[in-house]
C-alpha cells in the first residue's frame with residue numbers, strides 16, 4: 182500500500198516537474214508572429230528552432246529578429262558599453278537556430294508553437310505530420326487568431342497535450358498572452374503553457390475556445406466597423422485614425438492597426454467567422470478589405486495597405 186502510494190506520488194511529481202520545464206521550443210512559421218515568438222522565447226533562455234518553408238524566408242526572419250533586438254538593447258542598456266549589449270545579443274542569438282525541416286526540428290522539442298498562415302486545412306496538415314514526428318512528451322500549441330483550437334487539434338492524437346497560445350503583435354512589446362484550453366487539455370498541459378508564458382515575461386489570461394478569444398472578439402469587429410464607416414464615405418482612414426488616437430487614447434488608429442496586423446490575416450479571420458455565422462452583422466465581409474488583399478496590398482509587410490510604407 183505504502184509502496185503504491187509512493188509510486189503514485191513519484192509519478193505525479195515527475196509529471197508535474199516535466200510539465201513545468203519547457204526548455205526547448207520549435208516555432209513553425211517565421212513571419213510577423215513566429216519571428217517575434219522565437220525572439221522572446223530565446224531571450225528568456227529557451228533553446229529555440231524557428232522553421233519556415235524556404236531558406237530565403239528564414240533569412241528575412243533572422244534579419245527582422247536582429248533589428249528588433251537592436252531596438253531592445255538600446256533601451257535595455259541605455260548607458261552600457263558595447264560589451265554588455267554585445268553579450269546580450271550573442272546570448273539570445275546563440276539560443277536561436279533556423280531550419281526548413283519541421284519534422285526534424287520537433288524531434289527534440291518540449292513545446293511546438295505553430296504560427297503559420299490562418300488556414301484550418303494547412304494547419305491541420307502540418308499538425309498531423311508533426312504529431313507523428315514529435316516525441317510523446319511534446320506539447321503542441323497554436324497561435325491562431327480565430328480558428329477554434331479544438332478543430333486544429335483534431336489533426337493529432339494528443340488533444341490532452343494541445344492548447345492555444347495567442348500572442349500579440351509586436352510580440353516583444355505586447356505584454357499579454359491568451360492561454361486557451363480545450364476540454365481535453367489536461368491541467369498539467371494548461372499549467373505548463375501558462376508557466377511558459379510567464380517565463381517569457383507575459384501576463385497570461387485564460388479564455389475558453391470561443392471565436393476570437395478575448396481580444397480579437399472585441400478588436401476585429403471594431404476594425405471591421407471602421408472599414409464600414411469609410412466604405413459609407415463618412416470619414417477618411419486618416420481622420421478615423423486621428424480620432425481614435427486622440428479621442429479614445431488608442432496607440433494606433435484602426436487602419437494603422439489593420440496594416441500592422443496584416444490585411445490578409447484580418448480577411449482570413451472575418452471570412453472564417455462569417456462562414457460560421459453568416460447572419461452575425463459583426464462578421465460581415467468587407468468589399469474594401471477584399472479588394473486590397475486581391476491587389477496584394479497586405480499592409481506594412483507588403484509595403485502598402487490602407488497606407489503606403491517605405492520598403493526597407
Ligand SMILES: C[C@H](O)CC(=O)SCCNC(=O)CCNC(=O)[C@H](O)C(C)(C)COP(=O)(O)OP(=O)(O)OC[C@H]1O[C@@H](n2cnc3c(N)ncnc32)[C@H](O)[C@@H]1OP(=O)(O)O
Nearest residue numbers: 249250252253256326348349350351353354397432433442
Ligand atoms: C490579430 C491578432 O490575432 C492579435 C493582435 O496581435 S492584435 C494587435 C495588437 N497590437 C496592438 O494593438 C498594437 C498597438 N500599437 C502599439 O501598442 C504601439 O503603437 C507599438 C507598441 C506597436 C509601437 O509603439 P509606438 O510608441 O507607437 O511607436 P514607436 O516609437 O515606433 O515604438 C516605441 C518603442 O518600441 C520599440 N519597438 C517598436 N516595435 C518594436 C519591435 N518589433 N521590436 C522591438 N522594439 C520595438 C521602438 O524602438 C520604440 O523604442 P524607444 O521607445 O526606445 O524609441
Ligand SMILES: NC(=O)c1ccc[n+]([C@@H]2O[C@H](COP(=O)([O-])OP(=O)(O)OC[C@H]3O[C@@H](n4cnc5c(N)ncnc54)[C@H](O)[C@@H]3O)[C@@H](O)[C@H]2O)c1
Nearest residue numbers: 210211212213214215233234296297298299325326350442
Ligand atoms: N498578424 C498578427 O497580428 C497576428 C497576431 C496574433 C496571431 N496571429 C496568427 O499567427 C499566425 C501567423 O500570422 P502572421 O501574421 O505571423 O503571418 P505571416 O504571413 O507574417 O507569416 C506566416 C509564415 O508562415 C509560413 N508558413 C506557411 N505555411 C507554412 C508551413 N506549412 N510550414 C512552415 N511555415 C509555413 C509562411 O511562409 C510565413 O512566413 C496566424 O495564425 C495568425 O492568425 C497573427
